[in-house]
Amino acid sequence: MKIPEKPKKGMTRREFVKKGVQGGIIVTATPVIISGLLSGCAPTPMAPEVPWQLTPDILQKLIDIALSKGGDFAEIYVEHRISTQISLEEDLVKSLDYGISQGVGIRVVAGEEVGYSYTDDLSMKKLEQTARTAAYIAAAGVKPSIATLVERSVKQNIRAEIGMDKVIEKKKVILLQQVNEAARAFDPAIKEVTVTYTDELKNLIIANSEGRLMQDEQPLFFLGVSALAVRNGVRQMGSQSLSERSGYEVFKQVNPADLGKEAARQAVAMLEAREAPAGEMPVVLPNGWGGVLIHEAIGHGFEGDFIRKKTSFYADKLEKQVASSKVSIVDDGTLRNRRGTLNADDEGSVTRRNILIEGGICKGFLYDIFNARLMKTYSTGNARRQSFRYIPIPRMTNTFMLAGEDEVEEMIRRTRSGLQVRKLGGGQVDITSGNFVFRVAEAYMIERGKVTYPVKGATLIGSGPEVLTKVDMVGPDLDYGVGTCGKSGQGVPVCVGQPSVRISAITVGGTKV
Amino acid sequence: MDYQKLALELLEKAKIAGATQAEVFLQNGEQLEIEINKEKMQKLNRATIKGVGLRIYVDKKMSFVYSSDFTDKELDKLVEKGVSLAKEGMEDKFNLLPSPAGKPPELDIFDSELANVPLEKKIDYARELDELVFQLDSRVANTRASSYSDAYGELIVGNSNGLMHSWQESYCGVGTSPVIEDKGLKQVGYYGTRVRYFKDLPVAKEIAEEAVRRASLLIGGEKVKTQRVPVVFDFQVGTSLIGGVLSAVNGERVFRGESFLVDKLEEAIASEMVTIVDDGLLPKGMGSSPVDGEGVATSTKKVVDKGVLKLYLYDTYTANKVGTNSTGNASRGSYSGRPSIGPNNFYLEKGDKSPEEIVKEVSSGFYVFNTMGGGVNPVTGMYSAGAAGVWIRNGELAEPVAKVTIAASLLDMLQGIDAVGNDLKYDSLVVSPTYRVKLMTVSGR
Numbered sequence: 001m002k003i004p005e006k007p008k009k010g011m012t013r014r015e016f017v018k019k020g021v022q023g024g025i026i027v028t029a030t031p032v033i034i035s036g037l038l039s040g041c042a043p044t045p046m047a048p049e050v051p052w053q054l055t056p057d058i059l060q061k062l063i064d065i066a067l068s069k070g071g072d073f074a075e076i077y078v079e080h081r082i083s084t085q086i087s088l089e090e091d092l093v094k095s096l097d098y099g100i101s102q103g104v105g106i107r108v109v110a111g112e113e114v115g116y117s118y119t120d121d122l123s124m125k126k127l128e129q130t131a132r133t134a135a136y137i138a139a140a141g142v143k144p145s146i147a148t149l150v151e152r153s154v155k156q157n158i159r160a161e162i163g164m165d166k167v168i169e170k171k172k173v174i175l176l177q178q179v180n181e182a183a184r185a186f187d188p189a190i191k192e193v194t195v196t197y198t199d200e201l202k203n204l205i206i207a208n209s210e211g212r213l214m215q216d217e218q219p220l221f222f223l224g225v226s227a228l229a230v231r232n233g234v235r236q237m238g239s240q241s242l243s244e245r246s247g248y249e250v251f252k253q254v255n256p257a258d259l260g261k262e263a264a265r266q267a268v269a270m271l272e273a274r275e276a277p278a279g280e281m282p283v284v285l286p287n288g289w290g291g292v293l294i295h296e297a298i299g300h301g302f303e304g305d306f307i308r309k310k311t312s313f314y315a316d317k318l319e320k321q322v323a324s325s326k327v328s329i330v331d332d333g334t335l336r337n338r339r340g341t342l343n344a345d346d347e348g349s350v351t352r353r354n355i356l357i358e359g360g361i362c363k364g365f366l367y368d369i370f371n372a373r374l375m376k377t378y379s380t381g382n383a384r385r386q387s388f389r390y391i392p393i394p395r396m397t398n399t400f401m402l403a404g405e406d407e408v409e410e411m412i413r414r415t416r417s418g419l420q421v422r423k424l425g426g427g428q429v430d431i432t433s434g435n436f437v438f439r440v441a442e443a444y445m446i447e448r449g450k451v452t453y454p455v456k457g458a459t460l461i462g463s464g465p466e467v468l469t470k471v472d473m474v475g476p477d478l479d480y481g482v483g484t485c486g487k488s489g490q491g492v493p494v495c496v497g498q499p500s501v502r503i504s505a506i507t508v509g510g511t512k513v
Numbered sequence: 514m515d516y517q518k519l520a521l522e523l524l525e526k527a528k529i530a531g532a533t534q535a536e537v538f539l540q541n542g543e544q545l546e547i548e549i550n551k552e553k554m555q556k557l558n559r560a561t562i563k564g565v566g567l568r569i570y571v572d573k574k575m576s577f578v579y580s581s582d583f584t585d586k587e588l589d590k591l592v593e594k595g596v597s598l599a600k601e602g603m604e605d606k607f608n609l610l611p612s613p614a615g616k617p618p619e620l621d622i623f624d625s626e627l628a629n630v631p632l633e634k635k636i637d638y639a640r641e642l643d644e645l646v647f648q649l650d651s652r653v654a655n656t657r658a659s660s661y662s663d664a665y666g667e668l669i670v671g672n673s674n675g676l677m678h679s680w681q682e683s684y685c686g687v688g689t690s691p692v693i694e695d696k697g698l699k700q701v702g703y704y705g706t707r708v709r710y711f712k713d714l715p716v717a718k719e720i721a722e723e724a725v726r727r728a729s730l731l732i733g734g735e736k737v738k739t740q741r742v743p744v745v746f747d748f749q750v751g752t753s754l755i756g757g758v759l760s761a762v763n764g765e766r767v768f769r770g771e772s773f774l775v776d777k778l779e780e781a782i783a784s785e786m787v788t789i790v791d792d793g794l795l796p797k798g799m800g801s802s803p804v805d806g807e808g809v810a811t812s813t814k815k816v817v818d819k820g821v822l823k824l825y826l827y828d829t830y831t832a833n834k835v836g837t838n839s840t841g842n843a844s845r846g847s848y849s850g851r852p853s854i855g856p857n858n859f860y861l862e863k864g865d866k867s868p869e870e871i872v873k874e875v876s877s878g879f880y881v882f883n884t885m886g887g888g889v890n891p892v893t894g895m896y897s898a899g900a901a902g903v904w905i906r907n908g909e910l911a912e913p914v915a916k917v918t919i920a921a922s923l924l925d926m927l928q929g930i931d932a933v934g935n936d937l938k939y940d941s942l943v944v945s946p947t948y949r950v951k952l953m954t955v956s957g958r
Contacts, residue, residue: 090769093603098594099579099849100587112553118560120581137557169601192769228771228892235770237892276897278920278956279739309550311655311692313699389560428885428899432692432701435916437886437899457895459886459918461956509897509918509956513739 052080052102052122052203056149059207062106063146065131067209071110071138073369074146075208075347076131078104079388082165083200088176090192091184096169105388106131109370110138116391147211154216154343155350157334160247164199164221167248172197175223175256183227183260187268192228193260197221206348214348220245220339220493222482225259229267236273236456238266238442243482243493246337266423266442273456276443276510282418283460284411284446284502289424289481291400291496294329296427296436297464298322300487302331302356304371304382304394306431313434313465317362323468326404329357331366333381333397339482340398340495344381347392351381356399357468368394386490393488400497404474411473411502413449419458419508420444420451426483434464459509467506475500514583516541517679519565520671523588527569527673530596534570534610534673536807540848542666543628547636548658549643554636555658562666564848569595570610574602579849607834610807613676617803617810621796623681624710627665635661638687638717645721646691653725654694657701662686663711670808678804685711687720693728702728703749706940709797727882734901734915736957743878744919744953745871745905748936750884751945753898755861757889757923758789759943762816763854764827764842766891768835773894773923774822781820783927786864789817791826793841793857800858800942806845807852814840816859820928828854861945864933868947871932873908879955880905881919894923900955917957926950 054062059076066074085097104127105118115137117130164172176195183193199221207213224241240262244250285293298314306312314322323329333342333351342351347369355363367375368383371394384395412420425439440458444451480497520537527535541563548556566579569592576598580591643659665683670676688705704724708714746754760766761774774782783789793811795801804810807829815823827835828843831854844855872880881902888898897920904911921929934947 092605094605095575095577095851096598096602097577097579097851098598100591101579101581101849103581112555114554114556116556116558118558120563121561133559137554169598173601192771228769230770235773235892235894237771276920278918278954280958309655309657311657311699311701391556391558426886430701430883430885432699433901433915435885435899435901437918439886439890439897456893457890457897457920457922459888459897459899459920461886461899461916461918463916507736507916507918507956507958509899509920509954511895511897511920511922511954513741513954 052078054078054205056213059213060149062127062131063207063209065128066106066108066135067143067146069135069138070142071108071135072144073109073209075107075206076104077346077388078205079202081200081202081387083198086169086172086176086197088180088195091180093173101387103388104130106134107391108134108137112374113137114370114391118389144209146209149207149213150211151213154214157341157343157351158219158245158337160219160245162248163219164247165201175251178256179223179225179260181260182257183225183264186261186264187229189229189231189268189271190227190264191230193225195225197223208348212348214344216343218245218342219247223256223259225263227263227267229271231271234271236267236270238263238270241482243339244337245339245341270442270454270456273454275512276455276458277508277512278510280505280507282415282502282504283506283508284415284418284420284500286422287475287477287498287500288479289496290421290501291481291498292424292427292438292483294401294498295396295399295485295496296429296438297462297467298329298356299396299399300429300431301434301464302365304365304367304375307365308371308375312431314362320362321360322362322465323357323360324471325360326474327357327360327468327471328402329400330355330402331382331396331399335398338398338480338495339493340396342397345383346385347379347383349379349381349383351397354380366394366396368392384492386492390490395487395492396485396494398480398495398497400478400480401474401499401501403476403478403499406473406475408475408477408500411475411500412446412451415446416448418446420446429464435461436464437461455510457510460506461509462506467503470504470506471501472504473502516667516669517677520669520677523565523567523592524671524673526589526592527567527596530592531571532569532596532599533572536568536610536672537670538566538806538845538848539669540564540666542664544664545635546660546662547639548660549639550656550658551643566848566850567592567595568851569599570608571596571599573604573606573608574599575605575608576602577851607830609829609833610672610674611676611809611829611839612674614810617678618794620794620801620803622709622801623665624683627663627683627685627711630711635663638714642687642689642717642721645717646689646725649721649725650693650729652693652695653691655692657690657692659689660687670804670806672808676808678808680803684709684799685714687714689720689724691724691728693732695732698733700728700732702731706938707799708940709799730903731882731901731913731915734913736916737904737914737955738958739956741952741954743875743949743951745875745878745880745949746947747880747882748934748938748945748947750881751861751948752943753884753888754896754926755789755859755945756943757891757896758817759856759859760889760891762825764825764831764835765854767825768831771892773891777822780822782822782924783817783820784930785820786933787817787820787927787930788815788862789860790814790862791816791842791857791859795858795939798858798939800856802857805841805843807843809839809841809843811841811857826854828852856942858939859943860937860939861933861948863935863937863946865935866932868934868936871934871947871949872905872910874932875905876907878905879914879919880910889923896921896923896926917955919953919955921950921953926953
């Protein structure tokens, strides 16, 4: 019998203080324990030295308790998250925030019913109680067979060379200062600049009654800036952000000053903005964050829970034409280091490149285990949850339209009277009607094939199904933008993307009739 | 566990570790969420929420640390981390914690019976709600969910100036969103409410009827011609404009110039029918609290009085920067966030007209029931949002309208409020009655 490898010790108090003075972020011992433990079992589960690193024995026991009243499936999700936040406002580092969050969520599925209980108290007693609470959902039924946990290795779509958790605060503060200075220096009209930085390192362990056992590490950082420009009593804001799962090495290629300059440029450009027009007209949308169009117009409508419950417009549209033939849309959770990328989803299923629309035809939807099972299909690796406090539900990862061949300049030339949007704000969708809106942050009138003056205060509204059929030009310049997607009260980090695109008619909600 | 004792211990630990000032915020509670969909329990979530957030100051440098791990060892580490981070920070001479100021009033915001209500009774409410929507209209094909949720817990805030407050809070919430299908069209409706006491929940039938009514009013909505008309805001969506005012009177925003209400104190920014109140003491109010998230006493105050802007909202830090006093508006989402300026109960005071009377006075206009896309830009002072509702023709409800936007400048909207309804319900932090705006641009065809 092989002796189980002991877990690495957590930091001693003195080491912590020493590292603290140097300003390093301490990561508790990386989860190396599990791979060594498969062939050796203690007769009763031993309490792990680092509380959140539950051993396979403990996980197996909890699954057993969770299914003790019956049910089809149970899952234990263990999470440990460390995060840092720094904000620079009014030329001052306002605060340095640091937090630890850890907990366990236990889910039991019985037919179409889901019981979920979670706790941040990791004592064995509380964990067992949590498992019993989740078990409540199953009517007194037959206990299903439970597979033995077998660990799977995880693909590496995410690789940080210099993890942000290993970078001292001082260096991070310098990044924020570079952004701040560049924004303020751009133009005397810039009166206020706010820079926000967050990073997190999420360690998780997933175990389920089908024998899946997996552990993973999800790093993520966000650097964002907003700038206020004021001139002659007119106020406008501009913003820019950068968010990836890579580490500090990203700043060898990206100059933080560029973020500041872009936010300032937008704010100043919009100072001269006039009232936006109201009514239906052609609109040219930008690449990158312009892809929020895709996210809101169809993305949510392709999520497996809305498909199963038939509340989505697209529920019965498989293999039907739902967009112009120039439109192909993909949700790909494997793109290297992107904000929406995962090695495996939050149920431990492998992430993939999922084709949603190809040449305008609806080809497939996004599923988690629970909804896939009820639809007699397979998970597409799209189960995500904000934290251990939430159940996983079908969500997007990196969702984008593929590049086409139309010239971007031609899109403007061909537009007699319309709108060129250079930056969108956020958006929202009603998946039942398919109606979506997004705010416009920076836009210009197009008059007789030429870009003329800036306009402000517009919202674009459309119906997803309708708007996609009106995409009449798709450019070659595919790019991505970053955001946080909210659904059912939980937010997850995502990427959107598209090339420049022209929509032949969409309603612009300005004030000028 | 005696959380007040723990709070005092943490303040002491912080002092020993080198903090010159410190604040402790502790949260401990239970939460429940039930969702029923077509007789199936699609969600039964239960949890314990427990955590601590510490603001640590070394001279005038601040850090914020939080954790849900209450073991001695981890709390020691957390405090030390907080102190070392604070030392790395920059001095902000306006950093300040509030001083103690007497005992706040007892408020009616905690249902001590809630923990004893059996789980089955709560599940039954949600089940009944779901069954009823299907019974009320044969076209109801589905519900997104019929839900019951509640939470109760204890909150403690204390600081090194000797301030220490603890109190308990609870709430129950119910809601349903039926989906009506008719002739190939789909429409979802939503209605729900929140109360402080379980016994104050309306009967399920009331919620179900209203949700189904809203879905049937809106189904089949189509675009109208682009035009400028009066717009009536149903109470559920009237909050978007009021929420915009809330953002614009945030003292932090005003200080930085990021608000369209900068330099407008004592000016008439709205019609005389508009009085907007921020009230932390409203009996059973969903935003009521004896003290705010930093321990400062809350109060009842008019932010806009008969159209005149009277004050901005402040927390201790921002008030200190500007040279005034905190208005008791330091808000915290949970223990894991620093306090920032937010509402207590923030509302447009009700008027004396019923919604029906308000509609009767309109010869051609738009009655909005749903908005989408936020709407308010508190910096530029513009409003633009997707909207759905019913057209008003000669004082009567006519055909449903959708896929349009409504837009105007915020000042035009506030000054253009020419009728305020009597249907105000205090069931959320920001609430409003039904009201009418004289003129807005509706954008469609």
